Amino acid sequence: MKPHPxxxxxxxxxxxxxxRVHFHLDGSPCEALAGDTVLTxxxxxxxxLRQSEFGPERRxxxxxxxxxxDCWVWQxxxxxxxxxxxxxxxxxxxxxxxxxxxxL
Amino acid sequence: xxxVAEKVVIVGAGPAGIRAAEMLVSAGIKPxxxxxxxxxxxxxxxxxxxxxxxxxxxxxGTEAEKAxxxxxxxxxxxxxxxxxxxxxxxxxxxxxxxxxxxxxxxRREFGYNRLILATGATDRLAPVSGWQSxxxxxxxxxxxxxxxxxxxxxxxxxxxxxxxxLTLVATQLxxxxxxxxxxxxxxxxxxQMTGLPGMLARPGLVLRGLLMRAKLGRLYHAxxxxxxxxxxxxxxxxxxxxxxxxxxxxxxxDMVGIGWHLRAETQLAGxxxxxxxxxxxxxxxxxxxxxxxxxxEGVYLAGEGLRILGADGAEVAGRLAAHACLxxxxxxxxxxSADLRRMARYExxxxxxxxxxxxxxxxxxxxxxxxxxxxxxxxxxxxxxDGVDYGGAEANRVKSLARVGMGRCQGxxxxxxxxxxxxxxxxxxxxxxxxxxxxxxxRPAPIGAWVRDA
Numbered sequence: 001m002k003p004h005p006x007x008x009x010x011x012x013x014x015x016x017x018x019x020r021v022h023f024h025l026d027g028s029p030c031e032a033l034a035g036d037t038v039l040t041x042x043x044x045x046x047x048x049l050r051q052s053e054f055g056p057e058r059r060x061x062x063x064x065x066x067x068x069x070d071c072w073v074w075q076x077x078x079x080x081x082x083x084x085x086x087x088x089x090x091x092x093x094x095x096x097x098x099x100x101x102x103x104l
Numbered sequence: 105x106x107x108v109a110e111k112v113v114i115v116g117a118g119p120a121g122i123r124a125a126e127m128l129v130s131a132g133i134k135p136x137x138x139x140x141x142x143x144x145x146x147x148x149x150x151x152x153x154x155x156x157x158x159x160x161x162x163x164x165g166t167e168a169e170k171a172x173x174x175x176x177x178x179x180x181x182x183x184x185x186x187x188x189x190x191x192x193x194x195x196x197x198x199x200x201x202x203x204x205x206x207x208x209x210x211r212r213e214f215g216y217n218r219l220i221l222a223t224g225a226t227d228r229l230a231p232v233s234g235w236q237s238x239x240x241x242x243x244x245x246x247x248x249x250x251x252x253x254x255x256x257x258x259x260x261x262x263x264x265x266x267x268x269x270l271t272l273v274a275t276q277l278x279x280x281x282x283x284x285x286x287x288x289x290x291x292x293x294x295x296q297m298t299g300l301p302g303m304l305a306r307p308g309l310v311l312r313g314l315l316m317r318a319k320l321g322r323l324y325h326a327x328x329x330x331x332x333x334x335x336x337x338x339x340x341x342x343x344x345x346x347x348x349x350x351x352x353x354x355x356x357x358d359m360v361g362i363g364w365h366l367r368a369e370t371q372l373a374g375x376x377x378x379x380x381x382x383x384x385x386x387x388x389x390x391x392x393x394x395x396x397x398x399x400x401e402g403v404y405l406a407g408e409g410l411r412i413l414g415a416d417g418a419e420v421a422g423r424l425a426a427h428a429c430l431x432x433x434x435x436x437x438x439x440x441s442a443d444l445r446r447m448a449r450y451e452x453x454x455x456x457x458x459x460x461x462x463x464x465x466x467x468x469x470x471x472x473x474x475x476x477x478x479x480x481x482x483x484x485x486x487x488x489x490d491g492v493d494y495g496g497a498e499a500n501r502v503k504s505l506a507r508v509g510m511g512r513c514q515g516x517x518x519x520x521x522x523x524x525x526x527x528x529x530x531x532x533x534x535x536x537x538x539x540x541x542x543x544x545x546x547r548p549a550p551i552g553a554w555v556r557d558a
Contacts, residue, residue, distance in 0.1 A: 011256040069480070
């Protein structure tokens with residue numbers, strides 16, 4: 001499979017020689033760098049992290065220091081993680097929307 | 105029980121927590137240190153993950169030596185087993201001299217005899233129309249992305265707000281090669297001058313700030329009003345603003361960083377029994393302590409969770425809190441008069457800074473009814489005002505009625521604006537509008553961590 005076709009909102013300014021890490025976003029393969037947070041990893045190939053539960057807009061994090069709780073994303077196994085304070089690892093399967101069957 | 109057998113727990117491994125630990129260790133105590141970071145250092149001296157190669161000078165500029173000294177000291181205390189260190193661990197609750205924390209290996213309780221809280225600060229936010237859009241971040245977030253990840257959060261960046269971070273982040277981004285479209289300061293040049301006498305307590309810092317400001321040149325605008333972010337589904341497309349002379353301006357962008365100085369992180373202090381006073385200079389509630397940082401029986405505060413004095417002030421406050429802790433344990437303590445003098449000077453500077461780059465009270469009071477105040481749940485200024493009219497002008501009542509402060513961030517980013525809007529609606533002071541009572545857990549906690557295995 002080809003890497004995720006979209007390019008995200010993040011611009012890498014330095015530290016680009018790190019080893020690559022592969023993960024899945026909404027089922028599509030994506031590439032990140034070792035040491036990226038989940039937030040950096042997702043936003044380097046997509047514009048957003050998740051759908052807001054309370055409004056029409058999508059969300060992409062806000063404080064990046066674990067205080068605002070805007071960046072919780074779903075994992076395919078049903079768990080959630082705070083994207084700004086979790087490092088991406090090889091093989092992660094991340095979702096921008098709740099997995100099927102989750103009552104919202 | 106001898107006093108040395110007392111258990112001392114420090115929450116936070118930034119400049120204040122590290123210096124507090126150092127002093128306790130030098131007195132023969134092995135403190136427990138609980139910190140949310142992946143690596144110790146706090147926010148301003150945050151360290152990138154392993155594998156990043158920029159030099160300390162590139163990461164921390166003129167403060168590189170201070171950052172390296174703290175990191176080295178902390179790593180040595182951990183390596184020598186002088187401290188019991190729990191990284192990536194969040195304290196969620198505090199009751200009956202026990203901290204309830206979530207660690208990478210699950211839930212854990214930490215009993216303590218004495219507690220030093222060095223919980224730091226977050227950005228202080230005011231609502232701006234459109235700030236719930238993806239691609240609007242805090243100024244602190246903008247800096248963390250650059251420092252700890254080597255990235256810019258957009259291709260064409262506008263920074264808005266007021267305070268030392270505004271100029272600092274802008275110059276750091278420019279130096280790293282990001283494109284900045286505008287730097288919009290809501291403080292006028294006249295207001296900035298009113299803070300100068302106090303700020304001259306640290307003339308070197310004033311000079312450094314002015315040099316940074318000069319590097320921004322025509323990108324920087326003082327006295328900006330009427331901010332409004334316009335966004336499509338992908339995020340911001342432009343920001344509208346009025347300059348100091350009232351002329352309307354429009355700046356295209358795809359990312360906006362906002363923030364008005366800092367807000368002390370005080371949730372655990374509240375749960376630990378601290379009292380609070382409204383401070384007019386910093387326009388927020390700050391914990392009541394003596395000059396060493398004693399807040400309640402066996403509870404000590406240090407760093408920006410106590411007073412917004414910057415990283416240098418946090419280091420000194422960390423030593424003072426540990427000093428008070430040792431003194432109360434009847435252990436010998438070094439002379440702290442030099443540190444107390446330093447603190448007085450840092451506070452004169454910081455109060456000057458708070459006056460020069462103030463909370464935008466008038467802007468907040470004019471927030472339009474359709475502007476989101478609570479980012480967590482999308483609650484608007486209009487809904488908050490309705491809550492005031494129905495239920496009385498008190499922050500906790502308005503929280504119950506309108507849910508402002510009820511969301512996942514627990515009021516960290518709406519409480520101060522909410523109090524301002526309540527005060528405006530009811531014709532009372534912000535202090536009278538009141539402070540939200542903190543509630544455990546102070547971070548979202550997965551229920552699974554509290555369900556015992558059958």
